[in-house]
Amino acid sequence: MTAVSGRCLRRTACVILTALAAVACRGRVNPPSNDLLIVGYDREPDTLNRFSTHILEDIQSCIVEGLTTTDERMRVVPLLAAEVPTVENGGVRLHTDGRMDVTWKLRPGVKWHDGTPFTSADVKFTVDVINSPAYNPESTDGFDRITSVDTPDPLTAVVHYREIYAPYDIQFIRGALPKHILEGRDLDRAQDYNRSPLGTGPYRVVEWKAGEYILLERVPHYWRGDEVPKVRRLLFKFIANTNTRINQLKSGEVHVVALVPWDKYREIADVPSIVVTKTPGNAYEHVTLNEKQFPPFADARVRRALMLAVDRELYARTILDGLAPVAHGPIQPVSWAYTDRITKYPFDPARARALLDEAGWRPGADGIREREGRRLSFTLITQAGYAIRENIAQAIERQLRDIGVDVTVQLHDGTAISSIWFEGRFDAMLHWWQMPSDPELTTFFAADRVPPAGRNINYFRDDALTELLYASDRTVDRRERKALLERAQAIISEAAPEIPLYNVTRLDAVPATLANFKSNPTNVGIFWNVHEWEIK
């Protein structure tokens, strides 16, 4: 028996070892080159139709170009438009009855990938389709204020708005739909377009392998000239698991990873073939204080006390590893509307305690403050699976306990948390907003924009602020609008409706040999200037 089993075992071992030897030749690793650049992407897109998708548009922006885009400093720059229309250059006309006309001059000589000229008829078609009940785009924001589009010539589109719409300059940031192939089609089911859109951009889709990758190849006669883009093929590999994505980056199997989680920074910071770029983001992490669910938050003294009790500088130095600076308000330094002239709250637990005393919250037997029989005790929810967020939540819990405030941290999955905040069923929430590139604050702070009408989930009411915000939405002149938004920021910082924590700085890992890489703080993503990329 021993002999038989021994033989059997040896045979099995032999088979396994042979199989291992057969496959254990060095894995094929392609270094980044102008022939092929491999991107580790954290998810598979739902659709490549930029108006339908509800995730980041990195891949889409390589294929379909907008009339404008935002650059690395979040300035709106022309792309398929010859210039950005403004009041000064006559592109924007305001009527006395409140209507507004925007005239888009299109760049001449731009063709769709099939050779058909790109014209103002495509712009008009796009507006008509998005406003048609037959199509279900992700958002109709702005489009639903357009009454009609005139096309006096193939390179001019005059867009008539029924009211002033301040972010008109990014109305067509997602580009246009090609009329000649989509007219009369059901766009929700036009899988040929949605899986391989016809665009004007530097790349087109060669292959989309479900669950695995999307391969893009440069188009032959891109309108910027035949010499660009320099990189021939872009391969987007779908790797949802963060650890696996980072492992592929380290092994050289992928070359680019956008939005590297901060807790992975140290793992890749020393890899010589990779550069990790840091870009101040247009997003901020903060603690929302829901006044409706937890009425003690309605007292500004309580909110200010909480703000003073958390040592944000300490979090930035330790938990965030110095990668992200402290944020003091909802508008980030990268925005043209940002101002530094606001109330700031240093770490000052003594003042925090004094404020709570003044508000009538006295320490109870267990050290937790009470007032009229109610304990200053609330739940802080946040998304599970983000190590940094979980650590910050614990730090807040600990520091607020020091001033006699009881916090219970609760973790939820991402989808669950969205529905919880949308319904306002939480006391406090640690999360971030990716802010729109246009500095509109109305949806976040206007008194009448509490859910479901908006995202004022602090349920914060300040009539003066509300008035200012609506006035800023109806102002096209940038100087005037900036003045209004600066006053709004001052009011917000004084009232402290929420606790801003830190700016969500973007970390993007790219090959050390990649030239002309410029990240982007907005949802436009890092591929906005992909035509300039080159491996040196």
Add this chain to the structure above:
Amino acid sequence: MTHRCVHAIPLLFIISALVFLLIHAAPGGPLAIYLSNPNVRPQDIERLRHALGLDRPLWEQYWSWLAAFVRGDWGYSFSDGRPVASRIAERVPATLELVGVSLACAAALTVPAGVYAAVRRGGWFDRVTASASLAGMSLPGFWFGLVLQIVFAIHLGWLPSSGRATPGADDFADHLQHLVMPAAVLAVVLASGWSRYLRGSVIDVLGQPFVVAAAARGASRQRLVLRHALRNALGSLVAIVAVDAALLVSGAVVTESVFAWPGLGSLFTEALARRDYTVLMALLMLSASAVVLFNIAADVAHAAIDPRVAR
């Protein structure tokens, strides 16, 4: 046999109703993903809710899903608008490949390890396999997978860390390279459980009077173990294997996710995160049907191996 198949039908109906209720009870829905985009306004959410039919009463949604499902119409994915059937069909080959190979490898490890450990009960081999199985059963699959990636992909550079093939170079060797680590993780986890089970069964059978009698009649040790003990022990192992074989249809959720393997398991993870109800329902009904069918198949196989069961 026919009887059991007929019984399975009402069972599957009950499962479908329960699963439908459960996934709709989970917080968030297919539209939750839109909420984090400030450009998506409440009126957009309402418009999409209506377009997806999510504003109808739950029973009505279930009924229309069921009526279509039994006719073979699995509907459209809430996330990308493509037919659910084709989203599933394109993932089937990857899962069959990974799970099929893993089951085969696990079986190849289980039989010699389980039998030899039983025969040499208490010996060094038994002790080593006992520890190895315990480790295999208790190691989280995702951790084991990541460790393999770090060793074999990053440090040694022998194997690709994840994926199913190198895009553009997917020949047989490339395919095999990609398969090694995920299949190894899955096979080790499966074999750890199976081999302990087989060892126990073989020890049981070896102690039975008919084996002792056969030994007394002079049957060789080899014949005793392989013909008498193993054959009797295999019957009950088949039932366990059949349950695990449902992975062929459900996909290996954790392993597929760690290795970015484009199978049904990673489709399930994605659909769950996005609350893609139609895809989730179809995947869960497939898994439920597979568990029911494989159990029936296991009984048939058990009867074929062991005629006493058939009687």
